Amino acid sequence: MKGSFPAEGSRLCRGAVDTQALGAELGAALEAGDLVVLDGPLGAGKTTFTQGIAQGMGVKGRVTSPTFVIARQHAPLGGGPALIHVDAYRLGGDPLGELDALDLDTDLEDAVVVAEWGGGLVEQLAPRHLAVTLDRETHAATEARIISWRVVEGM
Template sequence: MKDTVAREGRRVCEGVVDTQELGAELGAAFEAGDVVILDGPLGAGKTTFTQGVARGMQVKGRVTSPTFVIARQHASTVGGPALVHVDAYRLGDDPLGELDALDLDTDLEDAVVVAEWGEGLMEQLGGSHILITLDRETLAATEGRIISWRVVDGM
């Protein structure tokens, strides 16, 4: 991740627009080889956040949940890295092997991999990763969510 964004942070997002704006801000800072793990319960806004990431990265295509296809690839419109949006919940114990078996058009090290439900699995893809936690429970009475992020250095 480029140093234009803090390696760790937290923001209250009041709804969809704020969530997508934060996604775009962080997405503009992502670089080829970044592994981004989205953590949060069903309905927390993981796909909504990824829609913002796609806008910030300036990639092609409509971002929707990858639940039924496991992974979607979005090519850059500006010569940047592709976005590979993954539903890690449906991957087995070997996410790298299973993603490779999908025969994506790009090498993962040349892309930004954003994985919903990826904690505990997707760390295998890189030496470090960016963990983004989406919390809707704290602000349950509203449409808001608290989104925190941090770069986790590998072993």
């Protein structure tokens, strides 16, 4: 990840537009080999955040939840890396093996992997990852969410 995005932080996003904007900031800083692990309850905005990441990365295709396909690959529009968007909840005990079995066109080291529901499951895919937590419970009566992140070295 490029230094233009802080290694740790937290931000109040008042709705989907703010959530996507923060995702776009992150996406512009991501590089091939980066792993982003998203956690938060159902409806917290994980896919909305990933839509922003895709915008910031400049990749092809509409970003939707990968729940039923396990992983979606979005090719770059320019010279950047591809985005692999994963629903880690559906992966079994060997996430790396299961991702390999999906026969993706891109080596994981040449792409950015964003894994929804990934905590405790996909950290082994990279020597470090960005852990992102989306909290909708603090502001449950509104569309706001608190998004917190931090770089985690080796697991």
